[in-house]
Each structure stands twice: as structure tokens, then as C-alpha cells.
Amino acid sequence: MTRPFDAIVTGAGISGAAAAYELASGRRVLMLEAESRPGYHSTGRSAALYTPNYGNDVVRALILAGRPFLDRPPAGFAEHPMVKPRGAIAIAGPSESETFEERLALSGPGHEIHEITPEEAIRQVPILRREGIARALFEIDIEDMDVAAIHQGFLTGFRRRGGELVCDARVDRIERRQGRWQIRAGEVAAAAPILINAAGAWADEIAALAGLPPVGLVPKRRTAILVDLPPGSDPARWPALDDCSNEHYFRPDSGTRLMVSPGDETPSPPCDAQPDEMDVAHLVDWLERTTTLQVRRLAHQWAGLRSFVADYSPVVGADPLAEGFYWLAGQGGYGIMLAEPLARGLKGLIESGELPADLLRHGATAAALAPRRAGLAPAT
Ligand SMILES: Cc1cc2nc3c(=O)[nH]c(=O)nc-3n(C[C@H](O)[C@H](O)[C@H](O)COP(=O)(O)OP(=O)(O)OC[C@H]3O[C@@H](n4cnc5c(N)ncnc54)[C@H](O)[C@@H]3O)c2cc1C
Structure with missing residues (x-):
């Protein structure tokens, strides 16, 4: 039997969960997740950092629009604060003067970056070697995000609003009939006038199932390791650290461990990404x-x-090629920070064709997020 809904969300990572949560007030919403638990893919593998100076202008506008939610979530959303101060140091070698100056120039009101001495960098992160550090800077606004709590907050809130999540349900057939999307996911059959494509790296595959052309999404693999610090280390107050050209970074993880990443961006098909031995070495x-x-x-x-996608901005909004098909994809390396503002943005676009006023005020526009905007994969 095909069950009727007002909207179906494909993918229960943080993007799908946030959108399902927003849409579930006043609508019957079904969320379908291919894996046995939500968060198995990108959402459960992030560096969990809030970095307001990251990405292009559109991304930065959206990050700022999402800040009030992280500071003051709705009552009952999370038991503990979702963000905690961390700070970050960037170090530069003698040949990285240009990138260092570019980084410093990102400083602005509400997001202060200032130069510190190499000695101060070592005082704050005592495992650093002095040789190789020509200059260093400090960014105060970098914070840790509790990704599991944010994701869980959306999922719990979604259920409280009457939403239904089905795991182990990989969407494998999509058809538009009689003004509704008819969806099959194994044994599950459901229909709704609105379909949200929040399938992360698989979003172009979902479009193909619906008979739509891709937007040109390129999944890029990023590797990470956890290493133990020597006994006696107390990294709780260390800032995160990166090497200015944004190629490598580390941050204290729970206890006395360090999460370290090479900042790699290796194109990959959508898959259960695994670390590459050479990258780790x-x-x-x-x-x-x-x-x-x-x-x-x-x-x-x-x-x-x-x-x-090609211009590194997210892809959010109605696909002009198919009524009721909405994209929520291309969140790149910022999808945790952007989950809430993009979900509200999507809701606004569904209900009124406009982004909410606060997103517009920060400089985001529907055109900059539109699925068939110029410069993405051509619609064939
Ligand atoms: C190493 C690394 C570090 C990162 N660091 C940060 C950071 O510090 N800060 C930040 O904001 N962001 C960071 N990110 C980015 C962030 O993790 C992603 O942008 C975000 O998790 C994307 O969420 P999503 O829900 O769109 O995708 P996903 O979490 O991948 O969810 C998509 C879901 O769709 C499901 N799906 C796919 N196909 C189907 C189908 N046919 N039927 C049903 N379900 C389907 C998948 O199973 C998956 O669960 C990082 C990412 C990585 C990899």
C-alpha cells in the first residue's frame, strides 16, 4: 500500500534531519534513510568545527545566519550547549607569506584575526616545533560543535512533531504521477507532492532516479586520524591548529587525543569512504x-x-525541471554549520518562494543557491 505524506525527505544526515524538522510543523513528513542509522556518512565523520571565515561569500553569509540557533536553540532541543570556544592558530613557513597575509585580511567586525609570535603559538600548543614557523596568527571565533547533539536535536524534534523516520530504506524508484512523487525504498511505498533531495554525495543519483539531470556534484574524500598524546598532556584548552595553506590541521579530541587531517580533497564516487594509506602516511x-x-x-x-558543485555554494530550492522536487545538497565542508539556516531557507522557498529575511539580510539569495543556476552542470 502506498502511504500518503505531505513531504518525503531522502537522507537522514544532518541536512535531511534539519529540513525534516523544519517541515514537520504542520505537515506529515516521512524521512527515508538508506543506512541502518542516521549520520553514518558525512555527518558522522566531520571535524566538528565552527569556522565563520570559511568558504565563499554565500557560505559565510549562511554561517552567520545560523549562529543565533547554535547559541540559543529552541527549548528542549539540546541538553548542553551545542558550541564551545576553541580558537585556532594558523602557522606559516617562510615561503607562505602571501597566504598568511590573505588569512589575516579575513579579519573583520565580529570575526577577529590577529598576528601572534611563534613563541606565543608554542605557549598555547606546546607540542609545536619552533623550526619552520615564520609567522603565526590567532582566530578567536573558531568553536567546537557537538555534531551528535545537533543532529539528535533535529531527529528528536522531528519525531516530536509527528515525523516518521524509516532506516534501512534506500530509495530506489521515483516517479511523478497524478501530482505526487511516488517513492519506493525496498518494501516502503509512499507518495507526496514534495520530495526533498538531501542524499549528500548521492544527490545527483537521486535526481537521476527522478529522471532529472545532475547538478554536477563532486564528492571529495577527506581523511582523518586520531592519535594519542603523551601521558600528562592537557590539550583541553589548546586551540585548533592549521598550516595556513589549509592543507593540514589538528584539533584536540576528547580526553588526550588529537584529531588530525591532511585537508585532502580527492574526487570520489559516492560511497562508504575509506582512508587512503598514502594519505595517512x-x-x-x-x-x-x-x-x-x-x-x-x-x-x-x-x-x-x-x-x-562547481561554484562551491550549496544547491537549495525547487528544480524548475520538475514540480515539487527540491534540492538540499552541495554542503561541502560546511554542512554542519549550514544545516539549520539551509533548512529554514528551504522551508521559506517551499512556502513563499523566498528565503527568510535574516538569510537575505546576511547576503544570501535564492538565485545564488538555485539548482539550475549558470555555471553548474548543464541541464540536458
Ligand atoms: C573529514 C570531514 C570534515 C568535516 N568538517 C566539517 C566541519 O568542521 N564543519 C562543518 O560544518 N562541516 C564539516 N564537514 C562537512 C559536513 O560533515 C557535511 O557537509 C555534512 O555532514 C553533510 O550532511 P548531509 O546530511 O548533506 O550528508 P550525509 O551526512 O552524507 O547524509 C546523506 C544521507 O543520505 C543517505 N542516502 C543516500 N542515498 C540514499 C537513498 N537512495 N535513499 C535513502 N537515503 C539515502 C545516506 O545514507 C546519508 O545518510 C566535514 C566533512 C568531512 C568529511
């Missing part, structure tokens, strides 16, 4: 050259996909 080499750590074993290693 290069990363350990960088870590041992940059810090006094000797890495004997890895506590954990993983990889995840960050999916981008």
Missing part, C-alpha cells in the same frame, strides 16, 4: 615534522565525503 609525516609527537599507533582513522 603523509599526514603522520607532517605531524611528526610539525610537532614533537612520535606516532606509534593510530587510535582511529576514517574518511568522509565533502560534496561540492
